[in-house]
Each structure stands twice: as structure tokens, then as C-alpha cells.
Amino acid sequence: MIKMTKKKDLSRSLEDYAYQCVTRRLLRRVEGFLDGKPGFVILIAQPGVNPADYYPAIAADLFGDDYPERSNCGVMVIKTGEKQPAILGKFDADCRLRHRIVVIASDRECIPSEIRFSADTIIDVPPVSPRDLKAACKTVLEIDITAAQAKEALKAPWHLLLRTLRPGRPIDDVLSRLKNIPVVSETHAPKSRAANSMKLEEMHGYGPAKEWGLQLADDLGDWRDGRISWDDVDKGLLLSGPPGIGKSVFARALALQCGVKLIVTSLGQWQAKGHLGDLLSAMRTDFARAKNMAPCIMLIDEMDSFGDRSTFTDRNKDYSTQVVNALLECLDSLDGREGVVVVAATNNPNDIDPAVLRAGRIDRHIALELPDGDTRLAIIKQISGIAISDDEAPRIKQMTIGSSGADLAKMCREARRLARRDKRPVDENDLIIGLPKLMRVEGEFRRHVAIHEAGHTLVGWRLDAGEFLGTTVFDWINPAVGNQRVGMAIFRLPGTGARMRQHHLDRIACLLGGIAAEELVLGEFSDGAGGDDASDLGIATTLATALEAQLGLGERLRYSAVSDADDWERLRRVDVKLAARVDKVLREQFERAKEILSDERRLHSAIVEVLCNDGKLGPEGLAELEVSQMDHDPIKAA
Structure with a gap:
């Protein structure tokens, strides 16, 4: 027979009473446990909380006014660092033969497997509400x-x-x-002195994401002051970009800018808690913790690891579907997760379930790009304090093409290491020593590049393929970087307006103008226009395919749902007739570009000379060249 004892409310300590409210609510989940029914529960303490702090609260509910040694209950604390034999000995003495057992542990890893596997349930303790x-x-x-x-x-x-x-x-x-207590970020991620100390307004290279974050900081301030409702605040952001670009650093800087706490988590951290039930419990606990800290920023790293339910195979389909469904429930929540802004980070945005990105959940997507030259210099100065001279700035820009924020931080660490070895202040020479050697773009190679870029420039100018912003031929290239641009002609496309078939054909002709110029002047063209999806030929092929298979501007009125380059390629392979129509469009626009350049040989040659000598040509310079060439051509002048 089980002796029933009256539950005792703690009234001497605010902490004990608050913890009793929390643990009593958890123990009520176990049917009949608080009323005397046998059971074995393990509670995992909040991170940073001593598990012994929960003992008085649990003992008050289990023992009441009775003494532990006369009751049939056992309560035990396990702390990180305790030896497993000692833990097992204490468990055998105080708990193993008891009808009702509660073990409070610092984390799952410190619990011996013999104890963990014999428990009826394991519950993560949420924060005080x-x-x-x-x-x-x-x-x-x-x-x-x-x-x-x-x-x-x-x-x-x-x-x-x-x-x-x-x-x-x-x-x-x-x-x-x-209010006078300074805000402290909570994060499981490794801490960087520079990243943790800077607000978003001090950071470089985040573009639209930085603008969004600064606006969020203003909105959260207005929400806290009651000037706007939570419905007017952006509740979620998906940040995508290559590894090392600074997605986690952005979240830390955003939290500091907003003056709120940061919780960093991921599916991997939740999975480490144990089986499916433990995973879901850990997920819900983190969301509950975020709501108790509101307003706060919650960063979910590697968001694509949850997967897309439409792509799940039979193996583990039920498991993965339950995880995604639970995430959706947490993102929705009955109170709209008021005060919690979720920032999700990913390298692969196409692998995320569309329901996660639905309005009201994580409905804004910003793709981060690798920093440009000026931004790279600013990041280097911010991280290392190195003042780069005007003479060395162009070379360092070129030497760091394709570098992410993490790459630049590594370069700065290496520069500081060299300076420490020689026991002197770090300078730009330390940085340059660790960078790859550059190759100068000169001679016949430079002329070849100028011919190619002049072809883009002239064809785009004649067809009005967009607002011409300028053409550049670089002085240096980094041999260590693959598929590197050696030059570029930039046209800004109109943001709005009706786009007919001819508009897209003009764009394709402009994209093919580079190799058209090479063939016209040199007799053949090189492989510089291809190589990847973002190359001239890659973009032109995608545009031609879209005309024929998605935009309804080809021979057939047909729409095909595609999301990436692999889908386009698969579509062309499956539909042989489509591939033939795409080839026809590309060939026709290639010949059209050659015809334009053939009629404008004199102007094309003048553009080539300017690019070879000066390395750049702007809109005003091109207009002046055009006028000067017309003066030398009696027919065009007339």
C-alpha cells in the first residue's frame, strides 16, 4: 500500500516556489504520478541552472511533511563531472527500490545509460514562466x-x-x-571577440539584410513602447548564402542592435537530445524559452536539414514529417510567438519545405552575396585594424576575390601571427605575404579580354538591352580562384514594365556579344563564356529555355514548373524538340550579334583600345567614342 502525503507549498524562498510551479506542472504530465502512482521521471535542468536548485521544489511535492527515509519516494541530483560508479551507487542506495523516483540531471550526457534507459520519461525543464x-x-x-x-x-x-x-x-x-543590467547574448556557437562586440550598424557587407535588421530594431523598439502592434513587425527571415559568409555573425550583431537576447539552435542540437520524443521536447522547450525572453532573436542554423516533406522517401518518412510538422506548430503558436523573431540560416534554400516559408512564419528571404572589393577592405580593417594604403588597395581587392568574411578573418589571423613572431605591430605587408600571388592581365591576353567585353558593350548599347553602367577589364586575376571574371560589361535591367519576346532576344544577343566579337576579330572564340550557370552562355541558355518552355513566348504556349538549373537541364534532355528550339534561338542571336559588330567594326576597335589602355569605359566615354567614329564615317555622319 502506498502512503499518501499532503503536498507542501514552499513559501520561504521565491526561487523554490517558482521552481515548484515549474516542476509540478511537468510532473502532472505523468499520469497519476503526483497522486502516488509508481513511476520514474528524469528531469533535465535548464542550461546554466544547478540541478540541485530544483530539489526542494520536487521534494516538497513528493515527500510533503513526511521524511524521505519513511516515504516510498526517491529524489536524486546528477551533476556534470560526477563519476559514473558513484552515481550508480547513490542511485542504488537512494532510489532504485522506491516506487516513485525523480532524477534531476545537468544534461543527458552525464546520466549513466543504466539509469537513462530504465526511466519512464525524460523531460527538459523549461524556464520559469x-x-x-x-x-x-x-x-x-x-x-x-x-x-x-x-x-x-x-x-x-x-x-x-x-x-x-x-x-x-x-x-x-x-x-x-x-533596465540598467547589460544585455548578454545566449548562444551555443563559438564566440568571436569582434563579432560579439559589434552591432549590426557597425558591420560591413550585408546589404539588404542589414537594412532589414536596422528596420527591425526600430520596429521592436516601437513595439516595446506600444506604438505599433506585433502584427506590424517582421517575424521571420531566411538568410541564405555560401558557407562562411557570416549568417551566424549577422544574427549576433542583429541581437545587439535590437538590444535583445539571442538563442542559437539547430535541428542537430535538438536531435542530440535523444529519440524523437526528446527531439520534439527540446524544440518546444527552446521556443518556450524564447517566448519567456521576448523580445528576443532565435537563430535556427542549417534550416535545410529539416528537409521538404514532398521529397521524403519511405525510409524515415514518418519521423521526418513529424519533425517538420512540429516546427510548423512552433512557428505558428497560438499567440503568434509574440516578441520572438526567428532568423533561419541555410546554404541550400531550395531544400526547405515551402510551408516553413509561408506568410506569418519565415516569410522573407534574403540571399547574402560574397563581399565586393570595397567591403572586403572594410572588413579587413575592422577585424585587424590594418590601414591599407591607396597603392595596395587595388591589388588586395583582386587578391581577395571570392573570399568570404570567414576567409578574410583567417587571413587577418595569419597576418597577426606573422607580426607576433617578429614582435612588432601588424601591417599590410603581413596581410599580403599570406595572400595568393596574382597574375597580371596584359599583352595578348588583355587584348583578348578587351575584344570580348567590347562585344558585350557594343551589342547591348545598340540593342538598348538595359541602362549601360560601364565596362571594366581587370588588371590582375587570382589564379587560385576558379571561373574568375577577368572583365565585365554592366547593364541595369528595367525593374518593371511589359517585356515582349524581343526584349529577351536582345538580352540573349547581348550575352553572346562577347564570343561573337571573338569569332569576328580572331576567327574563333574561347571557352570563357561558359563554365557554369552564371556564365554568359549559361544565362543565355536559361533565358532561351524560359522563352520556349515557361514564359509562353516561344513556338508553344506552355508553362513548365522549374526551380533551378538542374530542372532546366533535365527539361531539355527529356524534350528533344525543346532542346532544338533553344539551340535555334541561341544560334540566331549569335549571328545577330555578329552582324551588329560587323557593321560597327570601327567603333568596336575603338572600344577595345580604350579598354586595353585604361581598363574601363563609362557611358559618357562610350557616347563620345560613338560621336568621334561617326565624324570619321561620312555615310553615318550624313
Whole structure:
């Protein structure tokens, strides 16, 4: 027979009472456990909380006014670092033969497998909620506070909050004191001194993402002050980009800019908790923790690891579907996760379930790009403090083409290491020593590049394929970087307006103008126009395929749903007639570009000379060249 004891409410300690509210709610999930039914529960303490802090609360509910040795209950604490034989010995002595057992552990890893596998359930302890704090203040301190005041108070570190709340002290006074406590970011990610100390407004290279983040900081401030509702605040952002581009650094800088806390997590961290039930519990606990800290930023790294439900195979399909569904529930939540902004990071945005990106969840997507030359110099100066001279700046820009923020940080570390070895301040020479050697673009190679870029320039200018912004031939290239641009002709496309078939054909002709010029002047063209999806030939092929298979501007009125280059290629391979029509469009526009250049040989040659000598040509310079060539051509002048 099980002896029933009266549950005891703790009233001497605010901390104990608050923890009793939390743990009692958890133990009620186990059917009949608090009423005397046998069971074995393991509780995993909040990160940073001593598991022994929960002991008085749990003991009060299990033992009541009875003594532990006379009851049929066992409560045990396991801390990180304890030896497993000692843990097992203590468990056998205090708990193993008891009807009701509660083990409180620092984390799952410190629990011996013999204990972990014999438990009925393992539950992650959530943080103290505003409702828990409100009840504890009322009972222990005899202070009445509102739910909103409790929520505001819980933004402060727990240990400081406990010391600030005192009997008879008005809650407004408590909140006023807590506002002076500096914000501390919470993150599982490795900490970088520079990244952790800078706000977003101080960062370089984030473009539209930085603009979004600064606006979010303003909106969160207005929301906290009651000037706007939560419905007017962006609730989610998907950041995509290559590895090392700084997605996690962005989230830390954003949290500092907004003056809020940061929670960093991922599916991998949740999976490390154990089986499916543990994973889902860890996920929900993190979202609950974020809501208790609101306003806060929650970074979910490697978002594509959740997968797309439409691509799941029979193997593990049920498991993966439940994980995605649980994520959607957490992103929705009944209160709209008020105060929690979710930033998701990924290298592969196409692998994310579309439902995750639905309006109201993570509905804004910004693709981060590798930093341009000026931004790379600014990042180097920010990380290392090295002032780069005007003489060396162009070379360092070229030497760092294709480098991410992480690559630049590594270069700066290497430069500082060289300076430390010689016991002197770091300078730009230390940086240059560690960079790859450049190859100068000169001689016949430079002329070849100028012919190619002049072809793009002249064809695009004649067809009005966009607003001409300028053409450049680089002085240096980095041999270590594959598929590197040696020059470029830039045309800005119109943002709006009706685009007929001819508009797209003009773009294709402009893209093929480079190799058309090479064949016209040199008798053949090189492989520089191909190589990847972003090359001249790659973009032209995609445009021609879209005309015929998606935009309804080809021989057939047909729409094909495609999302990436692989889909386009698969479509051409499956439909042989489509591939033939695409080839026909490309060949016709190639010949058209050659015809334009043939009629404009004199102007093309003049553009080539300017690019060879000066390395660049702007809109005004091209217009002047055109006028000067017309003066030398009596027919065109007339």
C-alpha cells in the first residue's frame, strides 16, 4: 500500500516556489504520478541552472511533511563531472527500490545509460514562466504584479532578478533597476571577440539584410513602447548564402542592435537530445524559452536539414514529417510567438519545405552575396585594424576575390601571427605575404579580354538591352580562384514594365556579344563564356529555355514548373524538340550579334583600345567614342 502525503507549498524562498510551479506542472504530465502512482521521471535542468536548485521544489511535492527515509519516494541530483560508479551507487542506495523516483540531471550526457534507459520519461525543464513568477511574488513576497510586468522582469538574468525582488519593494522599482543590467547574448556557437562586440550598424557587407535588421530594431523598439502592434513587425527571415559568409555573425550583431537576447539552435542540437520524443521536447522547450525572453532573436542554423516533406522517401518518412510538422506548430503558436523573431540560416534554400516559408512564419528571404572589393577592405580593417594604403588597395581587392568574411578573418589571423613572431605591430605587408600571388592581365591576353567585353558593350548599347553602367577589364586575376571574371560589361535591367519576346532576344544577343566579337576579330572564340550557370552562355541558355518552355513566348504556349538549373537541364534532355528550339534561338542571336559588330567594326576597335589602355569605359566615354567614329564615317555622319 502506498502512503499518501499532503503536498507542501514552499513559501520561504521565491526561487523554490517558482521552481515548484515549474516542476509540478511537468510532473502532472505523468499520469497519476503526483497522486502516488509508481513511476520514474528524469528531469533535465535548464542550461546554466544547478540541478540541485530544483530539489526542494520536487521534494516538497513528493515527500510533503513526511521524511524521505519513511516515504516510498526517491529524489536524486546528477551533476556534470560526477563519476559514473558513484552515481550508480547513490542511485542504488537512494532510489532504485522506491516506487516513485525523480532524477534531476545537468544534461543527458552525464546520466549513466543504466539509469537513462530504465526511466519512464525524460523531460527538459523549461524556464520559469511569467505565470510562475507572478504566483511566487504573490505567495512569497506578497507583491501583486501583472503578467506583463512578470514577462518584462524575466528578461533579466535569473540570479539578478532574485536579488532585486524583495518584500515590499514595488515592482516598478524592480523593473527600473533591471533596465540598467547589460544585455548578454545566449548562444551555443563559438564566440568571436569582434563579432560579439559589434552591432549590426557597425558591420560591413550585408546589404539588404542589414537594412532589414536596422528596420527591425526600430520596429521592436516601437513595439516595446506600444506604438505599433506585433502584427506590424517582421517575424521571420531566411538568410541564405555560401558557407562562411557570416549568417551566424549577422544574427549576433542583429541581437545587439535590437538590444535583445539571442538563442542559437539547430535541428542537430535538438536531435542530440535523444529519440524523437526528446527531439520534439527540446524544440518546444527552446521556443518556450524564447517566448519567456521576448523580445528576443532565435537563430535556427542549417534550416535545410529539416528537409521538404514532398521529397521524403519511405525510409524515415514518418519521423521526418513529424519533425517538420512540429516546427510548423512552433512557428505558428497560438499567440503568434509574440516578441520572438526567428532568423533561419541555410546554404541550400531550395531544400526547405515551402510551408516553413509561408506568410506569418519565415516569410522573407534574403540571399547574402560574397563581399565586393570595397567591403572586403572594410572588413579587413575592422577585424585587424590594418590601414591599407591607396597603392595596395587595388591589388588586395583582386587578391581577395571570392573570399568570404570567414576567409578574410583567417587571413587577418595569419597576418597577426606573422607580426607576433617578429614582435612588432601588424601591417599590410603581413596581410599580403599570406595572400595568393596574382597574375597580371596584359599583352595578348588583355587584348583578348578587351575584344570580348567590347562585344558585350557594343551589342547591348545598340540593342538598348538595359541602362549601360560601364565596362571594366581587370588588371590582375587570382589564379587560385576558379571561373574568375577577368572583365565585365554592366547593364541595369528595367525593374518593371511589359517585356515582349524581343526584349529577351536582345538580352540573349547581348550575352553572346562577347564570343561573337571573338569569332569576328580572331576567327574563333574561347571557352570563357561558359563554365557554369552564371556564365554568359549559361544565362543565355536559361533565358532561351524560359522563352520556349515557361514564359509562353516561344513556338508553344506552355508553362513548365522549374526551380533551378538542374530542372532546366533535365527539361531539355527529356524534350528533344525543346532542346532544338533553344539551340535555334541561341544560334540566331549569335549571328545577330555578329552582324551588329560587323557593321560597327570601327567603333568596336575603338572600344577595345580604350579598354586595353585604361581598363574601363563609362557611358559618357562610350557616347563620345560613338560621336568621334561617326565624324570619321561620312555615310553615318550624313
